[in-house]
Amino acid sequence: MKADEWLDERERIKGMGDRAEISRDRGISYPKALSALRAVMELHRAEEYEDPAGTYFCRICGDWNMCEDPMGEQPDYPCPTVQAIDALLGEDTRP
Known part of the structure; x- marks a missing residue:
């Protein structure tokens, strides 16, 4: 999944308002977001x-x-x- 698509998916899940789904997504997406930010800062x-x-x-x-x-x-x-x-x-x- 490309970065823009990944971000769009996070926004879609957030917009759904389902707290359980948002919480589950955060547990998966937060480490990926930190890794992506670290990669940009390394460059x-x-x-x-x-x-x-x-x-x-x-x-x-x-x-x-x-x-x-x-x-x-x-x-x-x-x-x-x-x-x-x-x-x-x-x-x-x-x-």
């Missing part, structure tokens, strides 16, 4: 630039130039992906 982990300032960048975004700013510069860590996750978890790390 988007901080790497140190080779400069004396000790600046960090996102390993995956830096390798693929996915998060360049409008001037073509690689943004410092945390990248936009990590910033979005942190904001949803209650720790706003946006610059």
Whole structure:
């Protein structure tokens, strides 16, 4: 099952309002969600630039130039992906 389909299924079950089904689904889906989040965070982990300032960048975004700013510069860590996750978890790390 693709990630979008998996998320849609969780929303469908939640929308049903059946507490027993929701509880059963949480027991199955919570560990999967944690594993998925861990995998994303592993991809988007901080790497140190080779400069004396000790600046960090996102390993995956830096390798693929996915998060360049409008001037073509690689943004410092945390990248936009990590910033979005942190904001949803209650720790706003946006610059």
